[in-house]
Amino acid sequence: MDMNEAQQWIKQFYGERGWSGYGPFIRVGFLMEETGETARAVRAYEIGRDRPDEEAQSRERLKQDLVEEIGDVLGNISLLADLYDITLEEAFTAHQHKLLKRFGS
Template identity: 60%
Template sequence: MNLDHFQKWVNDFYGERGWTKYGPFIRVGFLMEEVGELARAVRTTEIGRDRPDEGDRSVEEIRAELIEEMGDVLGNLVLLAEQYGVGPEEIMKAHQEKLVKRFGEMAEKK
């Protein structure tokens, strides 16, 4: 699945549930909530949680949670982009151009 297809799927899926009706300020709030959950998943992956109430989880379960939270962040980001009429390709191109301009050859090599 490419990012354009993902953006359309997320917009359709969230739209069917009425979740696209929230404006940019609320969407950013959801995005920040998901970023916090991703931060917790990264911490769990890297140094653990040391919480007996959470039980032991396998490496596969921890990795699955990390990927799930990355998906939640990406989903909210593409919804925010959709609200501003910005596609994933435009975002990626602008980001790459900014870094190439800032760092020159170092950014172009990869």
């Protein structure tokens, strides 16, 4: 699935559930929440959680958790971009051009 297809799928899926009607400040709050969950998943994958009240997870399960959290971040980024009529492709292209201009190829 390319970036534009993914963005349209997210918009439709979230929209059907009433999850896409939030304004930008609420959406950024959700994005920050998911970013924190991604940080937690990275920590668990890299160094573990070292908590006796949590069951140890396999390496595969830890990676799957990380994949899912990164997906949640991407979903919220997609919806935030959509609020401003920005495609993910447009955002990535602008990012790429900025970096190439700043640092060269």
